[in-house]
Amino acid sequence: MLGEAICLELLEAALAACECDQAEAILYSTNSSLTRFADSVIHQNVAEREVMISIRAVLGKRIGCARGNQPTKDEVQSVARRAADLARVSAEDEHFVSLPGPQPLPEVPTYSDATAASTPESRAKAVANIAAIAEKHGGRASGSFAADSAEIAVANSLGLRAYFPATDASLITVIADDDSSGYAEWRGTDLSRLDPEALAHTAARKCVDGRGAEAVPPGQYTVILEPLAVGDMLFMLGYMGFGATAFQEGRSFMCDRIGEKIAGDNITIWDDATDPCQRAVPCDWEGVPKRKTVLIESGVARSVVYDSYTAGKEGKQSTGHALPAPNTLGPLPTHLFLAAGDAAPEDMVANTNRGILVTRFHYTNIIHEKQTIFTGMTRDGTFLIEDGKVTKPVKNLRFTQSIVDALSNVEMIGRGAQLTEYAYVPALKIASFSFTS
Amino acid sequence: MKEVVNRAVQRAATAGATYADARVIITRHQSINTKNGTAEALTDATNQGIGIRLIADGAWGFASTSSTAPADVDDTADLAVRIARASATLSTGHVELGPQEPVQAEWSSQYEVDPFSLPLEKKLAFLLEADKIMREVPGLDVATGELNFVREEKWFASSEGAEIVQTRIQSGGSIEALAQGNGEVQRRSYPSSLDGDNANRGFEFVERMNLPANARRTAEEAVALLTADPCPSKTTTLILEGSQLALQVHESCGHPTELDRVFGTERSYAGTSFLTTDKLGDLRYGSDLVDLYADATIPGAMGSFGYDDEGVPAQRVDLVKQGIFSGYLSSRETAARLGLKSGGAMRASGWNRLPIIRMTNINLAPGRSSLEQMIRETDDGIYAATTKSWSIDDLRMNFQFATEIAWEIKSGQLGRIFRNTTYQGITPEFWGNCDAIASQDEWRPWGLLSCGKGEPVQIMWVGHGVAPARFRSVRIGVGGESG
Known part of the structure; x- marks a missing residue:
């Protein structure tokens, strides 16, 4: 030191x-x-x-x-x-x-x-x-x-x-x-x-339960995404559109939609680097205090995050989201939260007639920024749910899915949350998720 | 700095290391980013430090510091020994390094114009000229440009007696045009996306890209994509342009042939590989036309060097011969497990990172066709260009790529353009359906700067020599857009 x-x-x-x-x-x-x-x-x-x-x-x-x-x-x-x-x-x-x-x-x-x-x-x-x-x-x-x-x-x-x-x-x-x-x-x-x-x-x-995995056909499935998968998905969403540079250049899915409903009523997303649930920091790389910024509130698009440069372009105050200068990405939310619900993990499974339980994603990448479509693989623990029970492990699947669409179809939200590499998030049960191979 | 690396090695031996090597690296990195007529980012960064890798009690340790002061070097060597001894509490008890004659040598990359000898104004003006031309195209929203120049000097010494000094100059860049509207964001890049094209060359490499001459077409294509038809969903013939094929080789051949992945040492992060050792020499990876090889000796290519970070000379290694999986990227330790000599692929992204197996220049050998001939011979298909998105599973089998643009091929002719083009496949099936590769006339190395691997992550520069190639029965148009 x-x-x-x-x-x-x-x-x-x-x-x-x-x-x-x-x-x-x-x-x-x-x-x-x-x-x-x-x-x-x-x-x-x-x-x-x-x-x-x-x-x-x-x-x-x-x-x-x-x-x-x-x-x-x-x-x-x-x-x-x-x-x-x-x-x-x-x-x-x-x-x-x-x-x-x-x-x-x-x-x-x-x-x-x-x-x-x-x-x-x-x-x-x-x-x-x-x-x-x-x-x-x-x-x-x-x-x-x-x-x-x-x-x-x-x-x-x-x-x-x-x-x-x-x-x-x-x-x-x-x-x-x-x-x-x-x-x-x-x-x-x-x-x-x-x-x-x-x-x-x-x-x-997970390893023991995953032995003897069988292939299931691609298609639309109900999914239960554990927090690691949700965190990955939320990071991709933030990278695509919660930063002011993407917003000002017309690249963000939030463009022209502030105040509009873009996700389900049960979805609230914010960024707060001062919350000790995250790896907290007091300020950004310009020394500006970190401010809690609500991005989506009960499904309604509210705001994006700013640094001093992008805030200056709109006559606003920085929200304290600058990355080290210089950077071409602009400000980004690095301490994301998705509001937890009240569902116990076992209840999420019990309430699923047929679906896939996903431990985490692998190698996610953007397919369509405006439609928030991303792709990736499941990894290290993917299971089939039938009649309210986890019945067998399944081989990894590729998904190609709009994140905003997924967040418009969240049926249950886990009652706990976990700090992942990218966000502090609960598990989500999503009515329909597209597996493509 | 020769004294510094030798001091580190000697100190490590004194502290108990049975093998040690040390690298001092000094870099200067100048980057220029423009956006819509302004200098978005101008950076001149210098960086130096030493990394010490050693074996003590039969296990590996590594420590690094940005200070090359004698006392700090000694402390760092001592720390590396302590770390190795901690590793030894949960180790195999021995590390076998394959034989390597210690080398005393100097190596430099070749260049005509030192980019650091030129005034920054000249380099900035070069980008701003392309920027201005792009912005003259109606409908364009954002014009960006990027140039990167690196000078790297590296001193290596080992307890076996190796002493190697290497210097390289790197140059590269790109331009990008972005148009948005009607719920679409479309980009076109030249000469390629991501970090553009890069080489171990001087400023002459950037001049020959001729960014201004390609600026208008790049911008016009971005705007045209906004109203283009979406890529159809079907199984068809796919012809890949060079830069996209370079990434295809990177993801589906380069990574799975890394022998450390095969042995499971990347399992928790990037994953493993379907190219397990029982398949060596037997597995049909691709069609008879497919010859893939690593070659770190290609002059100027981004993955070229004189010696890797274990002091092993740069070399050529066959990976796939006439479609049969035939070799690995390897290190002294991993090659020894197969009874082989190192293929010279141990590389670290900096003084502060441990050398791990990395791609060098992973190349697809040229064939006998041409892009023009491949298109002419295709009744129905697409010609897809420039990487937009990439994803592949942890075994390197199931992949999905998106490209910035594709042209429809009907009855041997290029037609309308498609937006949001995706294609998907399984590695050996995809390469098994390769039925034509363009000749040496269209073969060229591409230089990528952002290959991620390892923990802590290492972002490495690699090269891929390819000519356009054709693949039959490929599934395209998978989830590229909805509605």
Whole structure:
């Protein structure tokens, strides 16, 4: 850890060296570790330490950016001068208004001592326990166990100063044999909340239940999507259309539909990076405080998320969703929520006459942005439901489905929610979902 | 930096490593993005650091740092040993590296014009000229352009005595036209989508793309797609343009021939492979026309280098010969499990990443036909171009691709264009239905920058040499649009 004082001192030096009208400096220091295992053996085990400095220089409406990764005053000043040099020869961007001014940041839990204290030995011990559980069920364990700590500092020439330390951890595991595989994962800020053995039991149960999978014909099926699949779907939706750049360029499914019904009454989606259910952060990469932004409320399209640039184009306030400058994606929601319901998992199955239970998706990609059609495969636990019971495992299927259509046909919503890689979401029972091969 | 990598290797040995290698990499990356007449993003990034990979107590450890100061290098080597010893608590107890004569060598990519020697204004103006031409087309909404230039210097040393210095210059880019309306968003890219086309070449590579000369057609096609007919849903003949075929080779041949995937070490993330070792030399992967091979020695191609990140010389490896699955992309450790020598495919995306098996240049050998002949010989089908979407299962069998555009083929003639074109298939069936490949005259390498693999993820640059090819009995028009 460099600490707040050193981080901000480096950024002050950068700002002082950047001869321009406005300047922004970001420091991102990481100390990352990841233990990777396959076939119940640790085969890759890595650590990384890096300090990155990024400077955005503004001359009138000309902008240039430079980056470096040596945390010395000489280096950050050199980076700052390079950013200013780029700004001088850049083309004007008439839509640029200003970098953001200082604003108070919310207090949110971003750091866990337990995560920062993770060691190669402690991770190896957890993996060994997972491997032992896999073996008891006739399987072998694969996966990864990551623990990262970081410091993020943002400063700009308008007086904005932001700093926070952060931790992030994840454990994912696939337990598999020659015939079947099951998956489970945990993600969060605080490693003390992780129960590796519970994850292993979940993945092992999926693996055991998945043995002897049979093919079912493609077609329209009722589906129960477990949270991992829902999270993937919600991420794709957010990428396609919840960002202001897609909205302003007419690419988003939200275009011309704000205030209109686009999903079922039971669907409410928002982004809130300050909620501790997510890996919370107080501000975005411009140092602007994160604001809860309701995107779809009871099925009605409400808003998209903004950074200072896209907000400036519409005379609005940034919602605190900037990615590191420069980027061509524009602002994106990175802390999505879908409102949970009251259905127990067993009730969702019991209320399904014939359907498919999906553990997670694999390799999803966009087919049609406006119609929110995406494709992908099921993976690591796909099951047939008949007459209210899970009757047998089925081979993986490819789906090609409109997400908005799916969210207009949600019959039941799970009562719990899980933090996935992309979102905090419950399970969904969807009346009709298109499997294409 | 030679002293730094040697120091790391020596320190690792002192700390208990039985094998160690170290890489220092220094990069400079300049990227230029334009949008609708403005510079959307101008970035000049420098980056350096050291990665130390070693074996201690019969297990692997890896640690990296952006600091090359002696004390930090020593600490990082010590950390890698500690990590390896933690790995050893759940390991096979030994790592067998296949034999490799230690090499002392220097290698550089060839280029005519160093892109970093040119003023940024010239490069920006080059893109803005194409941008202006695209925006002159009525109905166009967004014109974007991108150029990327990289200089990478890499020092490698191993405890076996290898000392290798490699330098490469990379250049590439693309333009994209976007039109939207009537519930449609349509894009056309040139020369290809995603990151465009890229090569281990200088600025001359970008100049030869001639982006301004292709800007108007690119924009006109994007606008025309808004009112084009949707791709019909049927089983028919498919002819693939080069850049789309490059991605088809990438996903359905490159990834499944990675021997680490075959051995299950990517199971939890990207998946495994249907090309298991019992199928080597037996499985019919494609028709007799299909010859696929890895070749890291193609001058200027994006997946070329002098030595991989284990110090193994760049080489050519057959993957599919006359339609029969015949080889793998491999490393010293994985090849040894099959009693083979490494195919030289261990690559890391940076100093902070562990080398893993990656594609080099994975190529489809040219055939004897031509695009013109393949179209002329087709009664009914489509000619599909430029990647729009891609998805494939965790065994690399069941795939679905979408392309930016397709032209209908009727009675040997190209006709109307189709929007939202998709096609779907199963890898060996698809390649088994390949009945024509264009000749060397139309063969060329494509350079992709965004191949993702590994945890932590590594985004790697790879190449694919292809000429257009024809496939019979392909299912097209699967769920590309509704209503």
